[in-house]
Amino acid sequence: MNAHRRQLIALAHPVYLSLLASVASGIINTVWVSRLGGAAVAAVAVATNTENVLLGIALVFASGTTVLVAHARGARDPAAVRAAVRGGWALCAVVTPVVAAGGFLLREPLAGLVLGGGDPAAVRLATAYFALSLPGTAVFFVQQLVDGILKGAGDTRTPLRLALLANGLILVCDPVLIHLHGVAGAAASTVLCRAAALALGLRALRRTALLRTAARTRPAAPLAAALRRTLATGLPMSADFTVRQGGALVLVAIVARVGVTAVAAYSIAYKVLYLATMAFYSVRQAAAIHTAHTRGSGGDARRDIGRQAVLVAGTAALTAATLFAVAAPWIMAAFGAGDEVARQGVLLLRCIGPYLLLMACFIALGGVFEGSGGAPALLRVTLLGTAVQLPLAYALSGLGLPGVCLALALAMAVQCAAVATLLRRARRQEETGVSFARVA
Numbered sequence: 333m334n335a336h337r338r339q340l341i342a343l344a345h346p347v348y349l350s351l352l353a354s355v356a357s358g359i360i361n362t363v364w365v366s367r368l369g370g371a372a373v374a375a376v377a378v379a380t381n382t383e384n385v386l387l388g389i390a391l392v393f394a395s396g397t398t399v400l401v402a403h404a405r406g407a408r409d410p411a412a413v414r415a416a417v418r419g420g421w422a423l424c425a426v427v428t429p430v431v432a433a434g435g436f437l438l439r440e441p442l443a444g445l446v447l448g449g450g451d452p453a454a455v456r457l458a459t460a461y462f463a464l465s466l467p468g469t470a471v472f473f474v475q476q477l478v479d480g481i482l483k484g485a486g487d488t489r490t491p492l493r494l495a496l497l498a499n500g501l502i503l504v505c506d507p508v509l510i511h512l513h514g515v516a517g518a519a520a521s522t523v524l525c526r527a528a529a530l531a532l533g534l535r536a537l538r539r540t541a542l543l544r545t546a547a548r549t550r551p552a553a554p555l556a557a558a559l560r561r562t563l564a565t566g567l568p569m570s571a572d573f574t575v576r577q578g579g580a581l582v583l584v585a586i587v588a589r590v591g592v593t594a595v596a597a598y599s600i601a602y603k604v605l606y607l608a609t610m611a612f613y614s615v616r617q618a619a620a621i622h623t624a625h626t627r628g629s630g631g632d633a634r635r636d637i638g639r640q641a642v643l644v645a646g647t648a649a650l651t652a653a654t655l656f657a658v659a660a661p662w663i664m665a666a667f668g669a670g671d672e673v674a675r676q677g678v679l680l681l682r683c684i685g686p687y688l689l690l691m692a693c694f695i696a697l698g699g700v701f702e703g704s705g706g707a708p709a710l711l712r713v714t715l716l717g718t719a720v721q722l723p724l725a726y727a728l729s730g731l732g733l734p735g736v737c738l739a740l741a742l743a744m745a746v747q748c749a750a751v752a753t754l755l756r757r758a759r760r761q762e763e764t765g766v767s768f769a770r771v772a
Contacts, residue, residue: 396566
């Protein structure tokens with residue numbers, strides 16, 4: 333097996349399992365809260381979805397630190413490692429209090445906004461959930477940073493263990509705390525269990541040889557400069573994620589034009605697609621780490637890493653598309669979908685294959701861009717793709733869900749073509765040492 337492919341798989345599969353585990357807490361909460369009635373389910377569902385937005389904020393310091401630590405590790409520069417870690421902690425310390433305190437103070441209007449203010453009972457319950465979950469953002473953010481530092485140091489297994497631990501504890505604590513305190517108990521369970529995992533994560537940092545060596549070294553840059561570098565590195569990655577999440581929300585509104593049944597089918601299928609898309613994002617993280625490490629050591633294997641990343645992610649996409657097409661009726665039946673919802677869901681899962689394959693290629697190559705300083709260029713491509721996707725989806729929604737699938741595939745083809753253009757430019761200028769960021 334190709335050495336780059338072997339390294340990508342070794343880094344990616346713990347990340348994939350960790351991403352799946354991160355989704356589990358919301359599912360577990362929803363399952364237990366469903367016993368409290370529809371208003372409670374709605375409150376927890378929207379509160380859990382709010383965490384996706386918060387994750388976009390956390391990526392500023394978490395992903396930025398991952399890339400900078402991986403680059404410094406490749407250069408075998410403990411002073412740069414320490415500067416990267418200090419910059420991540422400093423940026424986290426600036427952002428976290430603003431989000432945690434601001435979210436707590438604005439919990440009631442935020443609950444009304446995300447629920448549309450239509451159900452007073454649901455708004456009240458969401459406010460109770462936010463009263464604990466938003467201050468608990470501090471735990472969530474620090475855990476994301478700890479994971480980012482460990483990944484940059486080449487350790488993707490420990491974040492997986494921490495995610496499994498947190499969700500295992502949630503599985504045990506949820507029924508007890510929800511029984512005692514209702515919706516607020518669900519929030520308390522999540523925060524407390526994550527805090528337990530975080531304590532072990534902080535211990536893992538202290539036991540990492542690379543970080544112990546760096547801690548004894550004078551940092552390569554002042555704290556303010558390290559903070560700015562983390563921000564400059566992580567902000568485009570955060571913005572890219574946020575743009576995608578925003579586009580996904582608007583797409584739901586477009587699907588609603590097809591009908592309520594289509595929205596239900598799309599919502600179920602979207603959850604199923606996580607099984608595939610998280611594989612793509614795990615390859616992306618692995619490619620970013622491996623690229624940054626390789627470039628830090630003085631090598632330039634972007635072309636080979638990109639080729640192997642596309643091969644790994646593309647294989648996952650082809651496998652997923654085949655499984656979805658064959659097993660679509662059983663998948664929809666497992667979710668208890670009614671006849672019409674099931675029919676449209678099956679149709680969607682059988683039409684989504686081309687989009688998944690194109691998405692896999694684009695997402696995987698994104699890791700090479702991020703690991704080599706080209707995240708701003710990638711963000712511009714994502715903005716272009718979103719600008720194409722939404723009008724196309726609106727125009728083709730008259731064809732039903734197959735039309736939406738076609739729009740997604742066409743928009744992703746545009747993004748792949750844009751990335752291919754950037755790669756060709758970079759290849760022509762490799763001998764002059766021009767980076768992806770400057771090529772774009």
